Amino acid sequence: MSDARFVNQKAVGSPVLPDEAIPLVEGDGRFLNDIRLPGMYHVAFLRSQHAHALIRSVDTAKARELTGVVMVLTGKELLGKVEPFRSMPNRFSGGESVQHWLAFDKVRFCGEAVCAVVAEDRATAEDAAELIEVDYEPLPVVTDPRLGGQDGAALVHDTCPNNYLIKREYERGNVDEAFRNAHLVVKRKFKIGRKQALCLESRGCVAGYRESTFGLTMWISHQLPYVVRHYLANHLHLPENDIRVVVPHTGGGFGQKASIYPEEFVCAYLALNLRRAVKWVEDRLENMVASTHARDQSIEVAVAVDRDGRILALSSDVCVDVGAYSTYLWSAGMEPLQTAGLMPGPYKVPAMRYRTCGVATNKTPVGPYRAVGRPSASASLELLLDEVARRLDLDPVELRARNLIPIEAMPYRNANNLVHDNVNYLPCLKLAATKAQYDRLRAEQRERGANGKLRGIGIACYAELTGLGTSTAVGPGTLLQPGRDAVTLRLETTGVLSIAAALPSQGQRIMTAMRQVACDELGIALDDITCVNNDTAMAPYGFGTFASRTAVFGSGAVIQAAKELRRRMLALGAHLLNVPVGELTIVNSVLQTIDRAKTLPIREMAEKSYFSAKNIPPELNPGFEVTSFYDPKFGSFAGGTHIAVVDVDAHTGEVSIVRYVAAEDVGTIINPAVVEGQIIGGIAQGIGEALLEELVYDETGQPRTVTLADYLVPSALEVPRIELHHANTSSAALGGFKGCGEGSIIGALGAVACAVADALSRRGGDIHDFPATPERVLKGLGVLPSDA
Amino acid sequence: MPREQNIRLNVNGRVYERTVPVRLSLADFLRDHLHLTGTHLGCEHGVCGACTISMNGRSARSCLTLAVQADGAEIVTIEGLRAADGSRHPLQQAFLENFGLQCGYCTPGMLITAIELLRENPQPSEQDVREALSGNICRCTGYQAIVDSVLAVARDTQGSKKREIV
Numbered sequence: 001m002s003d004a005r006f007v008n009q010k011a012v013g014s015p016v017l018p019d020e021a022i023p024l025v026e027g028d029g030r031f032l033n034d035i036r037l038p039g040m041y042h043v044a045f046l047r048s049q050h051a052h053a054l055i056r057s058v059d060t061a062k063a064r065e066l067t068g069v070v071m072v073l074t075g076k077e078l079l080g081k082v083e084p085f086r087s088m089p090n091r092f093s094g095g096e097s098v099q100h101w102l103a104f105d106k107v108r109f110c111g112e113a114v115c116a117v118v119a120e121d122r123a124t125a126e127d128a129a130e131l132i133e134v135d136y137e138p139l140p141v142v143t144d145p146r147l148g149g150q151d152g153a154a155l156v157h158d159t160c161p162n163n164y165l166i167k168r169e170y171e172r173g174n175v176d177e178a179f180r181n182a183h184l185v186v187k188r189k190f191k192i193g194r195k196q197a198l199c200l201e202s203r204g205c206v207a208g209y210r211e212s213t214f215g216l217t218m219w220i221s222h223q224l225p226y227v228v229r230h231y232l233a234n235h236l237h238l239p240e241n242d243i244r245v246v247v248p249h250t251g252g253g254f255g256q257k258a259s260i261y262p263e264e265f266v267c268a269y270l271a272l273n274l275r276r277a278v279k280w281v282e283d284r285l286e287n288m289v290a291s292t293h294a295r296d297q298s299i300e301v302a303v304a305v306d307r308d309g310r311i312l313a314l315s316s317d318v319c320v321d322v323g324a325y326s327t328y329l330w331s332a333g334m335e336p337l338q339t340a341g342l343m344p345g346p347y348k349v350p351a352m353r354y355r356t357c358g359v360a361t362n363k364t365p366v367g368p369y370r371a372v373g374r375p376s377a378s379a380s381l382e383l384l385l386d387e388v389a390r391r392l393d394l395d396p397v398e399l400r401a402r403n404l405i406p407i408e409a410m411p412y413r414n415a416n417n418l419v420h421d422n423v424n425y426l427p428c429l430k431l432a433a434t435k436a437q438y439d440r441l442r443a444e445q446r447e448r449g450a451n452g453k454l455r456g457i458g459i460a461c462y463a464e465l466t467g468l469g470t471s472t473a474v475g476p477g478t479l480l481q482p483g484r485d486a487v488t489l490r491l492e493t494t495g496v497l498s499i500a501a502a503l504p505s506q507g508q509r510i511m512t513a514m515r516q517v518a519c520d521e522l523g524i525a526l527d528d529i530t531c532v533n534n535d536t537a538m539a540p541y542g543f544g545t546f547a548s549r550t551a552v553f554g555s556g557a558v559i560q561a562a563k564e565l566r567r568r569m570l571a572l573g574a575h576l577l578n579v580p581v582g583e584l585t586i587v588n589s590v591l592q593t594i595d596r597a598k599t600l601p602i603r604e605m606a607e608k609s610y611f612s613a614k615n616i617p618p619e620l621n622p623g624f625e626v627t628s629f630y631d632p633k634f635g636s637f638a639g640g641t642h643i644a645v646v647d648v649d650a651h652t653g654e655v656s657i658v659r660y661v662a663a664e665d666v667g668t669i670i671n672p673a674v675v676e677g678q679i680i681g682g683i684a685q686g687i688g689e690a691l692l693e694e695l696v697y698d699e700t701g702q703p704r705t706v707t708l709a710d711y712l713v714p715s716a717l718e719v720p721r722i723e724l725h726h727a728n729t730s731s732a733a734l735g736g737f738k739g740c741g742e743g744s745i746i747g748a749l750g751a752v753a754c755a756v757a758d759a760l761s762r763r764g765g766d767i768h769d770f771p772a773t774p775e776r777v778l779k780g781l782g783v784l785p786s787d788a
Numbered sequence: 789m790p791r792e793q794n795i796r797l798n799v800n801g802r803v804y805e806r807t808v809p810v811r812l813s814l815a816d817f818l819r820d821h822l823h824l825t826g827t828h829l830g831c832e833h834g835v836c837g838a839c840t841i842s843m844n845g846r847s848a849r850s851c852l853t854l855a856v857q858a859d860g861a862e863i864v865t866i867e868g869l870r871a872a873d874g875s876r877h878p879l880q881q882a883f884l885e886n887f888g889l890q891c892g893y894c895t896p897g898m899l900i901t902a903i904e905l906l907r908e909n910p911q912p913s914e915q916d917v918r919e920a921l922s923g924n925i926c927r928c929t930g931y932q933a934i935v936d937s938v939l940a941v942a943r944d945t946q947g948s949k950k951r952e953i954v
Contacts, residue, residue, distance in 0.1 A: 018887075021883075025880045026870065027865065028826065031893065033829070034825035199891075200927050249891075251828070252927050677887050677929055677933055681929050683930055684931065713925055715922040715925065716921045716922050719932070
């Protein structure tokens, strides 16, 4: 069924229906929590209720006595047996943080794991955890990063002076001169709250033990199976080839499942020590405090422009509340370094300067979440550009058009040292404005204004660096430089093709994408191609799924491997058919001469190759399994323009989005329906960032948003119908592909934030703190007194 | 109060009789005792809607319902949506064809909720669909493809009145 509509077309570019979704619509998915092994025990964690406290003593006696309890593990018992998580060295590190899998001397955030309870079922494990008595001595709490960075502030880590986990200053070009000579200088503050990726399926693992090959098998809800394997080996002192990591169906990742966390590693330790499988599935209350948070930034940005509104220089000061520990493996630098470093986005910025820091606080650590840093970088600059436009009496679209990097100027090296190679920033702006009928939108806005209604229009142009090869760092300043991933293509004995790669999907239909690419490259029918992408025992090495890279890497590696596999198939086919190689092609799983006079199904060729090898010259039968590593070297910029139209209720502060138009350049598209799903899904999350989502802590470090009733994500009513248009260019990567998983969340935050600010400006109001909750909107209108 | 209780109920057309702890949720009963893992748990406090099942013809949050409350009930889960001949329910097919899912975690709840809507209102407007699904969180799709899947079934049902919604 999957390819029936596209027999005579290229598979790449067609909305091929994904076979991989069938089990999910039929209720046959196998998610982590669906795995049950015989004799499996269940794990629950006792978590700290204090934000910052010394642990005086832990009494587990009552818990151990409960019927059904197998074991209670404390942090002390792990000391010396496993390696704690020491913050990744980063060139810009301020100080070090060490995270023990189970806190033993000190807890540093509410929700930090203190004990693990193993029992015959989860309910008993939770009952037992409640019987553990921990004697805490509360310590002074750091909750405000601005105060936490001052001399004399309480320290989250003794090894981290002034609580700076990350600090960097950067300057390129003559910023001071540009500001001195500018026609206009505008400054602006921007704040974005703490976020949660909020995967609908929380984290979890089943750690299995057996006394043979793969002594430890980890089924884990994660984006990076090989990375998990590497760190399990390091931290548990195990040989890496004795560990197998399998990723089942995964209910969302968004970066939250790309870090290394203590709980899964504790489970691995327990399975090895109990010689029994153990399972832990994070419940939602745990997820809200134990899985990484994101964003939480205060930004001050200033721009110097000439009389035409052209940017001369950019200067920014970024402060990120990164929580209690440097997120393991990515470091605390993720948000601080990328927010500041990527501030210029798609605009020509001849000179720039920034100061950025990540300050440790007694809150859940901040880790990667979709489009790390870029949404706040983009929104703070877009809001500033709107202010420039107002001051210069220029239209916001015109101001952006004057500053976007034109394709004729590419490759263009911006002041942040990134090269824009081939991307349609300006055509996207024009396309979005045309499709939205921008002039009419402004006319309608004026009409509504005359009738006392508040309408706002926001325009955001974004750039997203995707598919990063070895030459561009994903985690700036860290030792971690992923950028080479492999794919194995194997022609099976019946002539069907298996693709293996360690590039798990959380709904991006990676398997379908790789099948489409392989179909075109090899001439093998889509229905004859399957893919496994989740198992270190079956797939060649790969870093996994993050940073809008997977389609680029998987497809590129398929193209490379297919080139060699196709050469081998044609060589053997030519021999078997007794024709010159040059006259042979492969169509729909059949080798055929161009005139179709002679044909040989791939199935027959494969059977002969494996089962009748004695009749074939060995040099023509080297095996039909090819592994290829692909490194695109550099990344490719994707980009786009989003236009949001909002109505603001001046009495209630409610914001509703009445129109949303987006135009994107996401490279050559493999599967348009999948790509549009990624883009629209990202926009929905960006709308959540702009209007609804915020994790709140009180001054004692207690989290106040620990349920989905407190942390609001967009429902079908808050997300409008998205009008999507494309102005794609090809990237330099194999196949011309770019990543499309993250870009749209950047444009969405900027466009919606600008639309709200634009609406408020009609009454002389403004807004700097996001999400734009009703309360903040009313403050921005002066209806409620402001905080300042 | 007894710690355990005997229940008898019909799930997807099959009758089960079990002794269950009184504190066991219906979701855990379906998943852990009957091995019907198609029903997913997203929040366990009744907000996300992933665990929505049909109970006596009405959608219900199986995470907030106790197994003992389902004594005597008729339950339909995602595993019970297929026709007797094994073919997919029209809405399952529409989700597939309209790319109405990404990670698939919210899908069981979306399907059950949308089927209830289509039974009560076979020709819903887009706004009707969005209202009806507003208690089910999807973090991946931005809802558009889900809404389109439901509208596609409504259109098809209008075209050929024969197609039955559960």
